[in-house]
Amino acid sequence: MSILLNEDTRLIVQGITGKEGAFHTRQMLDYGTKVVAGVTPGKGGQTDQNGLPIFNTVQAATDATGGNSSVIFVPPAFAADAVLEAIAAKMQLIVCISEGIPTADMVPVKLALNNSESRMVGPNCPGVITPGVGKIGIMPGFIHQPGHVGVISRSGTLTYEAVHQLTERGIGQSTCIGVGGDPIIGSNFIDLLKLYKDDEQTEGVVLIGEIGGSAEEEAANWIVENKFTKPVVAFIAGQTAPPGRRMGHAGAIISGGKGTAADKMAALKAVGIAVCETPAVIGETMEKALAAR
Amino acid sequence: MKIHEYQGKALFRAAGVPVPRGFPAFSVQECVEGAEKLQGNKLVVKAQIHAGGRGKGGGVKIVAPDAVREAAEALLGMTLVTHQTGPEGKLVQRLLVEEASDIARELYAGIVLDRSTSRYAFMVSTEGGMEIEKVAAESPEKIIKEWITPGQDLKVFQARKLAFALGLTGVQVKYAIKTFMALWQVFKQYDCSLIEINPLVVTRNDEVIALDSKINFDDNALFRHPEILELRDLSEEEKSEIEASRYHLNYIKLEGDVGCMVNGAGLAMATMDIIKHCGGEPANFLDVGGVANAETVAHGFNIILSDKNVKAILINIFGGIVRCDRVAQGVIDAMGQLKVSVPVVVRLEGTNAVQAGEMLQGSPLEFIVAKNLEDAAEKVVLASKGGSK
Helix, strand or coil: CCCCCCCCCCEEEECCCCHHHHHHHHHHHHHCCCEEEEECCCCCCCECCCCCEEECCHHHHHHHHCCCEEEECCCHHHHHHHHHHHHHCCCCEEEECCCCCCHHHHHHHHHHHHCCCCEEECCCCCEEEECCCEEEECCCHHHCCEEEEEEEECCCHHHHHHHHHHHHCCCCEEEEEECCCCCCCCCCHHHHHHHHHHCCCCCEEEEEEECCCCHHHHHHHHHHHCCCCCCEEEEEECCCCCCCCCCCCCCCCCECCECCHHHHHHHHHHCCCEECCCHHHHHHHHHHHHHCC | CECCHHHHHHHHHHHCCCCCCEEEECCHHHHHHHHCCCCCCCEEEEECCCCCCCCCCCCEEEECHHHHHHHHHHHCCCEECCCCCCCCCEECCCEEEEECCCEEEEEEEEEEEECCCCEEEEEEECCCCCCHHHHHHHCHHHEEEEEECCCCCCCHHHHHHHHHHCCCCCHHHHHHHHHHHHHHHHHHHCCEEEEEEEEEEEECCCCEEECCCEEEECHHHHHHCHHHHCCCCHHHCCHHHHHHHHCCCEEEECCCCEEEEECCHHHHHHHHHHHHHCCCCECEEEECCCCCCHHHHHHHHHHHHCCCCCCEEEEEEEECCCCHHHHHHHHHHHHHHCCCCCCEEEEEEECCHHHHHHHHHHCCCCCEECCCHHHHHHHHHHHHCCCCC
16 A cells, blocks of 8 residues: 555646646546546636636535545745635545745644644645656656655755666656645645654655654654654765755755754664665665565 | 845835934935935945945945045945856945944844745844854754744744743844844735844944845735835846846856756756766856747847857756647747857757757758757767867
């Protein structure tokens, strides 16, 4: 069994009639994802290009179709509200793709998530894929291969790079998750490591971090304290990033001397995690780590 | 987005955060004329640039009212170098002239997002005037924090706790609470990502006033604050970065000589890292985003090449939804139009990478085609050092 996304996932697309939403709905259907409905306020009663029913609200969509998860392709100014709507409709998994949501909007969303049964991945992320089963998000499906390694990452294309290296070496993936590049995200490394720990299918985890915040250091502590014994291979992007500059992602910034790649790499190495010096050796390092078990 | 100290103080004043009486000036004449309306036997003339450490760098002068002209003449047009400007420094084009305060104590106050709790934290410290990063590293117990409940405001009892923790007494406590409450309102009203007052001072009259102001705004929220966007001072920003943002390219200029053009911020950082690992120095961060067509690639080339240090360029695209054959066509078209005078290494992986490779190989233009990320980095570093193509 994979994590987050499996055969029982029934997906609702919030913002299904937008350019991104429409394009990726088609892509997700093509990959085999069970997309059951879309939501665009004001277009309830219509159907999309794939014949999927469109509803005005997430609640109406889940009532009519049994959708239990949602993906959000809503413009950033309205995305926080879309997440709150998905929480209110008791979506089990909410994947927020939208990029550029104001931080102040995300603070109350995070509190609402903490007080709910819903789990969110993102925002500003590529999404979640369980190879061979389905994908919720914008990643290219074909580079993946079903298997036993989990991938969690703060980045998009760098995740694809890592997955590609794994697949080239015949190492398949259980579930790959882009957690998002923002300062406030729904699920962090620890939240997902907990799930990988209990997931029989997952035998190892690739963790791709970047500068900014302290999620990698916290993950390193959690891994020792909770005796996470599956091999973990890590790479931290931004070893050459200058302090005080936001490197594309809203959360990728070294501020006040905190959040450097060197600190994160040291914290991970200190607990015995194989840390890749370059992004070119992620697949190779995982292959060795799996062989050494 | 950042603003100048005088602009931040105007926001403070409007919200009820006490600041010294003063005015901004763009010329010596304005300084002299404005100073006549200020009181006191000492005035402060402060260089306005988007960087800290101005006092140590010689950008702040405390003078008698009749010496304002001299101070303004010295500061306007000077290149101010501080620990935050880099060795090239920044040109001083604006000044702030203020009444000097009668300082009893120097404190620190700030508001930031605490990422590990996803809440805003209001911080104060008795170590005002010091580099707060240093205080945080060396004596973290000297920074006192109160967390703001999501969706709510700083509470009066929290402001009071902070005031007492600073050792304030009597009427000082009342003034500090008022200042802290108003400061939070500024933070909230304008979607700030950071506010720092260093130093926040207690005067000999027991007032608690902001002697400095540093405000950063959340770029993602600027769409709802057109009045803040008007405060942007483009002369404080790198020209090539402003140009890049016009084309929705995310570009940051660095000091090295290996240019790079990448899709995705994480991969762009990782590409810089591997260039360094192979013995090169990245000249920039450039994320071309999800659309790598001929137009974006051409803009990317123009921006990278505006940096005269660049000796070679690496294009690293992982095509997901973006198809590599389209990117290859974009690269071929852009190189055909522009005179790219430095070697270009291209690495395309992902959707339709094989066709893309054939297109590049078949083109009469001179590319160096790399087979993987490491190969690409090695080739571009070699090319940047004048090695064989």
